């Protein structure tokens with residue numbers, strides 16, 4: 646009897662231990678090559694097109710903010726109401742890189758590594774390849790079973806007020822500090838002129854631009870994104886440093902060289918501005934907070950939004966469709 650009870654006891658403990666949390670090295674035993682396979686695929690993709698690093702980082706953000714980091718954005722099954730068609734996901738890409746890694750993973754460890762984890766790992770590798778900080782990613786996410794366009798209605802938008810941005814991040818368990826640091830992901834990559842029209846040509850009554858733009862920079866932006874020009878033309882978001890992952894973006898934001906409207910808003914608000922400024926204190930390199938270390942904390946936190954564990958999700962065979 647006692648033996649049976651002890652057995653049940655250990656069985657229950659075993660169950661409770663396997664639930665609960667993501668952990669670094671989740672695939673160490675079940676698919677030891679998992680992280681190196683993802684890294685190789687990402688590095689090949691970035692070598693052939695450096696901007697893929699930015700695309701993969703953005704994909705992780707858009708995955709996590711809708712239905713949690715569960716690969717829901719990857720679903721491309723012909724349904725016009727699939728999440729990926731949402732307005733707030735315009736321009737999101739990188740799915741082919743995730744799918745390529747998935748194919749290689751299925752070949753060596755069939756049915757083990759989730760698409761959601763591949764997205765999180767790919768973003769990590771992309772950051773490192775852009776000379777950003779290296780960090781360990783907790784894994785063990787499972788893939789979700791929902792892809793619904795209306796669930797993306799609350800994606801942060803370039804034209805959101807600072808209050809709206811704060812609320813949208815807060816609703817995902819993220820603070821004002823996370824908002825600043827995660828927005829600094831705009832240190833790499835580009836935006837379509839499409840997202841610049843309002844800021845450059847229709848921000849204030851009379852067709853006037855956002856007054857916080859440095860005047861010389863305004864002329865430069867207007868030349869690159871002329872009114873009624875090609876809305877699909879692309880310009881760097883971190884002017885002068887779009888290929889390297891660094892704090893330069895925050896320097897641009899605090900000095901009138903922000904490109905995206907939502908980036909500029911971080912410098913108008915007292916709280917978010919003081920967070921930005923904290924990385925530029927006189928004694929900063931020695932005593933101040935570290936931009937890289939704080940970014941890593943924030944992106945790991947973002948990677949934990951609404952994750953599905955064990956029975957809450959599954960492992961897709963193909964990342965773009967449900968099993």
Ligand code: HEM
Nearest residue numbers: 699702703706736801802803827830834835836837840907
């Ligand atoms: C705060 C709210 C945010 C807004 C309103 C926003 C908006 C945008 C917009 C409009 C673009 C240009 C898209 C295009 O033209 O293809 C963009 C690009 C990008 N975003 Fe954000 N973003 C936000 C936060 C984030 C976060 C949290 C991350 C990642 C942690 C991120 C990563 C990126 C990257 C890497 C790019 C460049 C993509 C490329 O080069 O194709 N963004 N963002």
Ligand SMILES: *[C@@H]1O[C@H](CO)[C@@H](O)[C@H](O)[C@H]1NC(C)=O
Nearest residue numbers: 726791792793794795796797
């Ligand atoms: C999508 O989500 C919305 C909002 O939660 C819901 O009203 C709608 O029924 C969902 N559609 C499908 C096809 O599940």
